[in-house]
Amino acid sequence: MSSAEINKNEVDIVIGALNADLTSFLTSWRPFFTGFHLIVVKDPELKEELSIPEGFDLDVYSKTDMDKIVGASNSTMFSGYSCRYFGYLISKKKYIVSIDDDCVPAKDLKGFLVDAVSQHVTNLENPATPLFFNTLYDPYCEGADFVRGYPFSLRSGVPCAASCGLWLNLADLDAPTQALKTEQRNTSYVDAVMTVPAKAMLPISGINIAFNRELVGPAMVPALRLAGEGKVRWETLEDVWGGMCLKHISDHLGYGVKTGLPYVWRNERGDAVESLRKKWEGMKLMEKSVPFFESLKLPETALKVEDCVLELAKAVKEQLGSDDPAFTQAADAMVKWIQLWNSVNSSS
Amino acid sequence: MALLYTSVKPTPVLKDELDIVIPTIRNLDFLEMWRPFFEQYHLIIVQDGDPSKVINIPEGFDYELYNRNDINRILGPKASCISFKDSACRCFGYMVSKKKYIFTIDDDCFVAKDPSGKEINALEQHIKNLLSPSTPHFFNTLYDPFRDGADFVRGYPFSMREGAITAVSHGLWLNIPDYDAPTQLVKPLERNSRKFDLSPRYVDAVMTIPKGTLFPMCGMNLAFDRELIGPAMYFGLMGDGQPIGRYDDMWAGWCVKVICDHMGWGVKTGLPYLWHSKASNPFVNLKKEYKGIFWQEEAIPFFQSVTLPKECTSVQQCYLELAKLVREKLGKVDPYFIKLATGMVTWIEAWEELNSVEGTEAKAPTGKNE
Numbered sequence: 161m162s163s164a165e166i167n168k169n170e171v172d173i174v175i176g177a178l179n180a181d182l183t184s185f186l187t188s189w190r191p192f193f194t195g196f197h198l199i200v201v202k203d204p205e206l207k208e209e210l211s212i213p214e215g216f217d218l219d220v221y222s223k224t225d226m227d228k229i230v231g232a233s234n235s236t237m238f239s240g241y242s243c244r245y246f247g248y249l250i251s252k253k254k255y256i257v258s259i260d261d262d263c264v265p266a267k268d269l270k271g272f273l274v275d276a277v278s279q280h281v282t283n284l285e286n287p288a289t290p291l292f293f294n295t296l297y298d299p300y301c302e303g304a305d306f307v308r309g310y311p312f313s314l315r316s317g318v319p320c321a322a323s324c325g326l327w328l329n330l331a332d333l334d335a336p337t338q339a340l341k342t343e344q345r346n347t348s349y350v351d352a353v354m355t356v357p358a359k360a361m362l363p364i365s366g367i368n369i370a371f372n373r374e375l376v377g378p379a380m381v382p383a384l385r386l387a388g389e390g391k392v393r394w395e396t397l398e399d400v401w402g403g404m405c406l407k408h409i410s411d412h413l414g415y416g417v418k419t420g421l422p423y424v425w426r427n428e429r430g431d432a433v434e435s436l437r438k439k440w441e442g443m444k445l446m447e448k449s450v451p452f453f454e455s456l457k458l459p460e461t462a463l464k465v466e467d468c469v470l471e472l473a474k475a476v477k478e479q480l481g482s483d484d485p486a487f488t489q490a491a492d493a494m495v496k497w498i499q500l501w502n503s504v505n506s507s508s
Numbered sequence: 509m510a511l512l513y514t515s516v517k518p519t520p521v522l523k524d525e526l527d528i529v530i531p532t533i534r535n536l537d538f539l540e541m542w543r544p545f546f547e548q549y550h551l552i553i554v555q556d557g558d559p560s561k562v563i564n565i566p567e568g569f570d571y572e573l574y575n576r577n578d579i580n581r582i583l584g585p586k587a588s589c590i591s592f593k594d595s596a597c598r599c600f601g602y603m604v605s606k607k608k609y610i611f612t613i614d615d616d617c618f619v620a621k622d623p624s625g626k627e628i629n630a631l632e633q634h635i636k637n638l639l640s641p642s643t644p645h646f647f648n649t650l651y652d653p654f655r656d657g658a659d660f661v662r663g664y665p666f667s668m669r670e671g672a673i674t675a676v677s678h679g680l681w682l683n684i685p686d687y688d689a690p691t692q693l694v695k696p697l698e699r700n701s702r703k704f705d706l707s708p709r710y711v712d713a714v715m716t717i718p719k720g721t722l723f724p725m726c727g728m729n730l731a732f733d734r735e736l737i738g739p740a741m742y743f744g745l746m747g748d749g750q751p752i753g754r755y756d757d758m759w760a761g762w763c764v765k766v767i768c769d770h771m772g773w774g775v776k777t778g779l780p781y782l783w784h785s786k787a788s789n790p791f792v793n794l795k796k797e798y799k800g801i802f803w804q805e806e807a808i809p810f811f812q813s814v815t816l817p818k819e820c821t822s823v824q825q826c827y828l829e830l831a832k833l834v835r836e837k838l839g840k841v842d843p844y845f846i847k848l849a850t851g852m853v854t855w856i857e858a859w860e861e862l863n864s865v866e867g868t869e870a871k872a873p874t875g876k877n878e
Contacts, residue, residue: 269623273569292808293723295678295777296700301700303709308688309724309758311808312801324649331650334662341659346650348657352711360718362647363663393662398665419649443666450646450665 163467166281172253172373173277174199176244178391180208187213188264192275199247203391218396221246230500237382237493240389241396245382245497248373249504255284256371256377259424260393266328266425269349274325279422280323280370283353283392287317288416292360297352316339321376321415322406326350332365335394335440338432353420358411361453364403367393368424371406372489378465378501379409382444383490388438392430397442401490404453409468412458441486448483452476466498471497521635523548526609527734528631529601533557534615535564541618543568545629549611552601554579557593574600582862589854594747594757595620598727599855602734602741603862609638610738611731616786620682623710633714633780634677634731641671642716642774652714652776675737676764679729681784682708686726688754688801689794692787715776719769720813725761729782732764736773739823740764742855745848746796752844753796758804759848762811767826770816799842806841810834811833824856831856 173196176184182200190213198218202210204226212220226235226246238246244258265273273393286300291314299306299315306315314405330338331346338344356362371380384401428498456475462468473494480487528546530536531554539546543566551571555563559575579600580587590600595614602610611631620628641653646668653660653669660669685700700707717723730740738762743756768775815834820826835849 190825292775293717293721294692295680295723296725297711303553303698305685305687305691305695305698307724308691308726308754308797309804310688313805326649331659332662333659334664337659337662343658344659346657348650348712350651350711350713352713356647357718357721359720360647362649363661364816365649365662397663403663419647442663446663447667450668462732 166278167419168195170254171196171277171281172199172247172251172256173197174201174244174247174251174256174258174327175261176241176247176258177202177210177261178206178241178243180206182261183211183213185261186216189259190215191273192265196277197253199251201238201243201247203243220503221250229504234242234496234500237496238504240387240391241393242382242398243366244366245380245412248377251373254374255281255339255370256373258366260367260426262427262429263327263424264427265353265366266423268423269351274422274424276325276368276422276424280325283323283418283421284320286318286320286438288355288418289314289317290355290411290416291318293357294354297354298418301353318414318416319375320372320418320478321410322364322369322371322417324364324403324419325370325422325424326420327426328423329366330428332367332426333391334442335435338394339436342432349423350420353418355416355418356407361404361407361450362417362419363400364406364417366399366402367426368422369399375415376406376410376465376494378469378498379406381405381469381494381497383493383497384486385489385493386442386445387486388441390435392435393434394435395438397445401449404449405469405472405494406491408453408456408458408472409465410470412462413465417438436492445484445486448480448487452480466502469494469498509700521632522609525607526611526635527552527601527605527607529554529598529605529610529612529846530615531556531595531598531601532563532615536566536615537564538615538618539566539569545619545631549631550603554598554601556595556597558679574604582878583858586854586858586861587849588743589745589858591743591746591750591756592748594750594753594756596743596746599741599743599760602738603859605734608733608735609635609731610734610741612727613782614728614784616784617671617681617728618783618785620708620783621780622781623708628780628782630679630729630780630782631731637677637714637776637779638674638731639732640674642674642776643668644719644769644772644774645670645672645717647718648715651778652716655714673733673736674770674775674776675733675768676725676730676775677731678709678723678725678775678777679731679780679782680711680778681726681728682710682781684784684787686728686784689790689797690801692790692793696787696790708781709841710781711778714776717765717776722762722808723775723777725764727757727760728784729780730757737764737768737823739856739859740767740827742827742852745844745851750844750856751842752799752803754793755797755800755804758800762807763830766811766814766816766830770820770826799844803841807838810837826861827856828853
């Protein structure tokens with residue numbers, strides 16, 4: 161689908177600025193960001209002024225704006241990588257596309273630059289197929305279809321809630337893995353989009369993601385913060401936790417989550433070994449989270465996304481709260497997030 | 509790094525632990541193209557249709573051939589569970605094999621090329637898939653983490669990184685995709701390729717199908733651990749005298765997946781590709797599939813909701829339990845399912861008989877190359 165076919169008015173591109181100089185980032189994305197509205201959210205802990213090149217339709221939000229809109233005490237929810245959630249909160253568009261500021265367009269197998277924005281929106285606009293696995297992957301793309309044996313009653317698919325893209329060069333590996341395989345870079349371009357089946361859990365990365373804000377916006381929760389959370393992805397888990405919540409809620413409500421294309425090219429940043437030196441509690445928290453999500457059943461009465469989030473928060477507090485204070489804080493943050501979501505979005 | 513193509517045959521792996529099972533009704537000329545990859549393995553040919561027909565097998569292959577007379581002789585009354593005039597009969601080959609692994613392929617499938625132009629050793633890739641763990645309990649967004657150059661992504665629980673044993677490796681097809689009859693009728697010209705330049709849609713990934721998810725298992729390009737899951741690989745009652753065809757592998761796939769999920773084993777799909785050359789007649793296919801199209805709407809919710817009791821600790825036990833449930837729950841849909849359930853039980857009885865110590869002597873086939 162070319163960008164000409166996408167209704168650009170339905171999309172906000174939200175960029176979390178953890179680096180002050182966005183010149184090369186935005187310049188590299190210019191061919192694909194042109195015509196779209198951008199929301200740039202500055203990490204409230206970033207002191208320097210942002211450098212932004214001319215020619216983009218964008219709005220910049222900083223700590224001052226956060227304090228005004230959500231109150232100074234709530235601005236802490238949006239520090240570090242979580243700053244982009246502020247963009248999700250105040251956006252009024254149907255679709256959000258979010259890419260980390262250390263990523264540039266990747267090249268496809270033919271050497272052409274990948275229009276990640278178009279691909280994400282295409283993924284979101286086409287149905288997902290979480291209830292039965294199609295062995296030829298996305299049945300709705302050109303030249304593909306459902307295979308023999310795929311039930312006809314399931315062929316219209318379900319709405320797609322999120323599109324999780326991938327990364328060439330520096331893949332989203334954790335610190336121990338990257339530290340062990342210092343030279344490993346992802347050179348494998350897997351030319352497919354597929355739906356992650358219902359009930360299957362996955363680690364959703366925030367590096368290259370898009371979602372249907374109208375459908376599941378409140379479920380993109382900035383909740384789990386590691387005690388030693390840092391400014392490199394190896395030192396965060398907020399997106400993985402948010403992703404577990406999103407997937408669970410999507411499964412509950414009958415939506416789908418896609419993974420695969422588009423790829424972005426992720427540049428070198430930080431030092432995995434250095435990140436390893438910090439006590440990496442993310443591992444422990446994930447181990448506790450998995451059985452929780454595996455056995456979690458949201459009540460059938462939870463039909464709205466906001467209610468699902470609140471029920472999830474309640475369950476987190478009850479079942480995980482005593483395991484680690486990070487979970488109690490996450491549960492509280494989820495409740496606070498829904499309050500903010502409702503107040504910001506009702507006044508518009 | 510450019511890899512030069514040479515005429516040196518690839519090193520066989522598991523040469524004495526793997527059988528290649530091929531159902532055929534015509535001839536096996538297609539083996540000529542596979543020679544460099546198959547020559548060192550033992551083949552089990554299951555000849556369907558007229559047993560008096562002589563199947564031409566290229567020279568130099570080590571094989572045993574079974575026709576309908578052999579099947580009847582070896583199984584006696586239990587031969588009723590093996591389909592006639594349908595490639596479903598291939599599962600007889602699984603039953604008589606003595607090897608740990610099976611690779612099965614259709615006789616209209618040829619060696620494909622990867623995007624660099626190199627010929628794909630499908631068997632080698634299947635072996636790689638089977639010998640490395642699966643990840644059914646948590647989806648890895650970089651697909652098979654055990655492949656060279658891949659790994660588990662951030663957030664993937666460490667406790668799950670050993671993975672599960674792989675029971676099945678399901679390969680794919682370039683050129684003619686495995687579509688059902690209605691889709692074939694609507695899209696007779698579609699090939700598994702990109703629309704604009706018709707280059708093959710080669711998806712360079714192997715992945716595990718998550719636990720709890722069903723899939724349409726195609727028997728054209730399939731490998732499995734026979735010692736592990738063999739008894740569940742019954743391809744049902746299809747073809748002559750049956751109301752349905754082209755659902756043999758589907759049926760086996762649903763049973764296999766439910767049992768693998770129960771046992772904690774993994775099912776992989778993706779690479780390797782082979783080149784599927786023949787599109788079967790869509791009108792003939794429609795007649796065969798017709799009932800299946802409706803019945804699968806009942807069968808799939810059945811398989812999705814089935815729970816096997818904890819007491820079922822062997823594949824045979826799981827399978828017999830499934831047969832019981834098929835009879836109870838699907839028997840109401842059509843009496844065919846009662847017949848099928850009986851076939852499933854007969855299959856297990858035959859499997860036990862043939863795979864016991866005494867059973868091995870009774871198995872000598874008519875056609876054998878020694």
